[in-house]
Amino acid sequence: MNLLTVSGSPHIHGDNSIKKIMYGVVFAMIPAILVSIYFFGLDAVKVLLISVIACMFFEWAIQKYLIKGPLTINDGSAMVTGILLAFNVPGNLPVWIIIIGAFVSIGIAKMSFGGLGKNPFNPALVGRVFLLISFPVQMTSWPKPNPLFAGKVLDAITGPTPLGNLKGELRGGRTVQDILEHGTKMIVDGKEVLYKIPDYVQELLGNMGGSLGEISAVALIIGAIYMLCRRIITWQIPVAYLGSVIVFTGILWLIDPNIYINPLFHLVTGGLMLGVFFMATDMVSTPMSPKGQLIFGLGCGVITVIIRVWGAYPEGVSFAILIMNAFAPLINKGFKPKRFGETLKI
Amino acid sequence: MKTFKLGGVHPAENKLSNNSPIQVLPIPKQVFIPVSQSLGAPSKPVVNKGDQVKVGQLIAKGEAFISSNIHSSVSGKVLKIDNITDQTDYPKQAIFINVEGDEWDENIDKSDKVKREITLSKDEIIRKIHEMGIVGLGGAAFPSHVKLMVPKGKKANLLIINGVECEPYLTSDYRLMLEKGEEILIGTTILMKGLGVNKAFIGIENNKPDAIKHLTDLAKDFEGIEVFSLKVKYPQGGEKQLIKALTNREVPSGKLPVEVGCVVNNVGTAFAVYEAVQKNKPLFERVVTVTGKSLKNPSNFLVRIGTHSSELVEKAGGLPDDTGKIISGGPMMGKALNMIDVPIVKGSSGVLLIEDSETERMAVKNCIRCANCISVCPMGLEPVLLAQYSEKEMFENAEKEHILDCMECGSCQYTCPSGRPLLDYIRLGKFKVGEIIRNRGKK
Numbered sequence A: 001m002n003l004l005t006v007s008g009s010p011h012i013h014g015d016n017s018i019k020k021i022m023y024g025v026v027f028a029m030i031p032a033i034l035v036s037i038y039f040f041g042l043d044a045v046k047v048l049l050i051s052v053i054a055c056m057f058f059e060w061a062i063q064k065y066l067i068k069g070p071l072t073i074n075d076g077s078a079m080v081t082g083i084l085l086a087f088n089v090p091g092n093l094p095v096w097i098i099i100i101g102a103f104v105s106i107g108i109a110k111m112s113f114g115g116l117g118k119n120p121f122n123p124a125l126v127g128r129v130f131l132l133i134s135f136p137v138q139m140t141s142w143p144k145p146n147p148l149f150a151g152k153v154l155d156a157i158t159g160p161t162p163l164g165n166l167k168g169e170l171r172g173g174r175t176v177q178d179i180l181e182h183g184t185k186m187i188v189d190g191k192e193v194l195y196k197i198p199d200y201v202q203e204l205l206g207n208m209g210g211s212l213g214e215i216s217a218v219a220l221i222i223g224a225i226y227m228l229c230r231r232i233i234t235w236q237i238p239v240a241y242l243g244s245v246i247v248f249t250g251i252l253w254l255i256d257p258n259i260y261i262n263p264l265f266h267l268v269t270g271g272l273m274l275g276v277f278f279m280a281t282d283m284v285s286t287p288m289s290p291k292g293q294l295i296f297g298l299g300c301g302v303i304t305v306i307i308r309v310w311g312a313y314p315e316g317v318s319f320a321i322l323i324m325n326a327f328a329p330l331i332n333k334g335f336k337p338k339r340f341g342e343t344l345k346i
Numbered sequence B: 001m002k003t004f005k006l007g008g009v010h011p012a013e014n015k016l017s018n019n020s021p022i023q024v025l026p027i028p029k030q031v032f033i034p035v036s037q038s039l040g041a042p043s044k045p046v047v048n049k050g051d052q053v054k055v056g057q058l059i060a061k062g063e064a065f066i067s068s069n070i071h072s073s074v075s076g077k078v079l080k081i082d083n084i085t086d087q088t089d090y091p092k093q094a095i096f097i098n099v100e101g102d103e104w105d106e107n108i109d110k111s112d113k114v115k116r117e118i119t120l121s122k123d124e125i126i127r128k129i130h131e132m133g134i135v136g137l138g139g140a141a142f143p144s145h146v147k148l149m150v151p152k153g154k155k156a157n158l159l160i161i162n163g164v165e166c167e168p169y170l171t172s173d174y175r176l177m178l179e180k181g182e183e184i185l186i187g188t189t190i191l192m193k194g195l196g197v198n199k200a201f202i203g204i205e206n207n208k209p210d211a212i213k214h215l216t217d218l219a220k221d222f223e224g225i226e227v228f229s230l231k232v233k234y235p236q237g238g239e240k241q242l243i244k245a246l247t248n249r250e251v252p253s254g255k256l257p258v259e260v261g262c263v264v265n266n267v268g269t270a271f272a273v274y275e276a277v278q279k280n281k282p283l284f285e286r287v288v289t290v291t292g293k294s295l296k297n298p299s300n301f302l303v304r305i306g307t308h309s310s311e312l313v314e315k316a317g318g319l320p321d322d323t324g325k326i327i328s329g330g331p332m333m334g335k336a337l338n339m340i341d342v343p344i345v346k347g348s349s350g351v352l353l354i355e356d357s358e359t360e361r362m363a364v365k366n367c368i369r370c371a372n373c374i375s376v377c378p379m380g381l382e383p384v385l386l387a388q389y390s391e392k393e394m395f396e397n398a399e400k401e402h403i404l405d406c407m408e409c410g411s412c413q414y415t416c417p418s419g420r421p422l423l424d425y426i427r428l429g430k431f432k433v434g435e436i437i438r439n440r441g442k443k
Helices: A018-028 A030-040 A042-067 A077-087 A095-113 A123-134 A162-171 A176-182 A200-205 A217-229 A236-255 A263-268 A272-279 A290-310 A317-334 B122-131 B144-148 B172-179 B181-195 B209-219 B239-247 B267-279 B309-315 B372-376 B383-391 B395-400 B411-415 B422-442
Strands: A184-188 A191-195 B022-024 B030-034 B058-061 B076-085 B091-099 B158-162 B200-205 B225-230 B262-266 B285-292 B299-304 B323-328 B335-337 B350-355
Touching (some): A018 A217, A042 A077, A077 A123, A123 A317, A162 A176, A200 A217, A200 A263, A217 A272, A236 A263, A263 A272, A272 A290, B030 B076, B122 B144, B122 B267, B144 B262, B144 B267, B158 B239, B158 B267, B172 B267, B172 B285, B181 B200, B181 B225, B200 B209, B209 B225, B225 B239, B372 B383, B372 B411, B383 B395
Parallel strands (some): B158 B200
Antiparallel strands (some): B030 B091, B076 B091, B323 B335
């Protein structure tokens, strides 16, 4: 007879694995990928492919030649980072900048800490913020969405994002009402054009300027529902994040609707949905207990609104999540799960 | 439907031997009866080499408060008293008996007639249970008479009978409930009397609907016994989880169930109590499930204590060629054996054969902090943190994070996507923390 294996219990294992989780996230991003291709065409395909390939290449090269450890390239995590990085940049970003972003994401934010599971910050967001600060012009020139099969020749190639337009005009002293109704005259590529912030339905579907993956709230929510059902993410962070954004912007809106726009606008524009469901829920860089996750979501929401309303940048999701990432270890220490039998209950 | 709230997992049930009625296993030629089969101090042998013994005769006496009597499971001649390796893998003193015939002690009532009338008083019941060497048959083998003696200042008001059998593969409790339902209920009534309570809950998971129906029907004739159907969730058979599921009471950390007025006993124990009190029969045989995906006939056997596991496997169709692991107990909490020739003891609930292909653990990867281990922990602990503290030998920190509350159900390791050996480390940590606490007491 063959030798018997002796090991501690349990002797069976569920079918959960890193691969299943990571490819589950990739699957959940498919609707948003399709929307980005629909609105930005081949540009979107190009950015996505380059970002994914570059991220996977850097992870492989670092593991093979620097760390000389086991290769984990097929666990899917580099692919997730690659897609998320592409989701966070404009569709017309030059190839070399994408590659730099991939290097910062994988090389600096992930592998230098020890690879998957060890990074304190979300790698894709570190890459994005690095690019935003280093290449502000390229990172904020947003291609206008040009739906496939629409056959329409655009009056301009680039245009503003709703959030960016709103913030700029509010600073100029106009009221929210005025900006939404009359639009903004601006000079793009030497021509004068009228830019009008799209209505909420268009914004929900994604027909607005912005980074590749952030535009369609509907597509992102479909992916999020899938991840919730597969239990890849938990409800705590998204609910706390969205809830605090709604409450905070709602209070401001009630105080003065001329200066502060309504919560619905905040929900469907910018990178909020992408951030809430795909970045703030990253397992590695967020707190572990349900209570801690609520605190984390709350903090993200508050910081996002502060940056959006009073900060220098029109969008604050990336910064908010990165700042809260830094607090994750502290939150883990301070907010423990409820222990069984903690309090006498008869 | 009732269940416990915090954590839990749902492993594949694999109850292969569900439809196999309890068969009496032929008496082996030789038995090996370890003298320490329950929690607490080992018992002291009261027979010598060459003595003739009968079935049910006392052969080792439990002298400490927490220890139990051990009776011969066969008739024959004591060959020797020597060390053997039992399922714990440590050498233990055991009494070797060569079997000659099957002559029972004359005080034992061998008839099949169900005896309902309970004539003994509360104290006599406890004394009887002690004398007959009854221990918890759910696995931990805690002496049953000790459980019935409620510590001063505490008061029990509810007896809970555990018919959950949440471990995958195991079916011995299920078969017992189907085939010996009335006896179990009489045993329950005896335990209620011994404990001095007038209420008992029987908890059964709803993957055993026929057992629930059978016991519910029978319970109509018994005063104070209620049967509850529970939602299937592992580890519902854990004492604290079962109490929580049935009564919503939470046993405080480091305390016994009686703190919240409950005492929990297994259905197998209730049956053994019935036999001890009504039939004068010591605990010398029990129902054991023999199972495995490659095994020819997964079965439930009534086995004499001290029988080698190999005899059960032989009767169930022989050891399959692809056996990679042999487990005493269930797959979640059972112990892997390093040889098949270990004796069945009072705490043995099953012998499980795992095939080669399922033996190997998955490769260990980095923790991705998914927090699955935290969300499935039924005690509300942070397994990932406890394992890290143990790995880094920071045992004081592990103690502060309640490592001793861990009951080693294995849900964390079962669910870990990185295949990390969480429970291995936590077990090490628990052992070290126990040592630290004992040393503290000495100072």
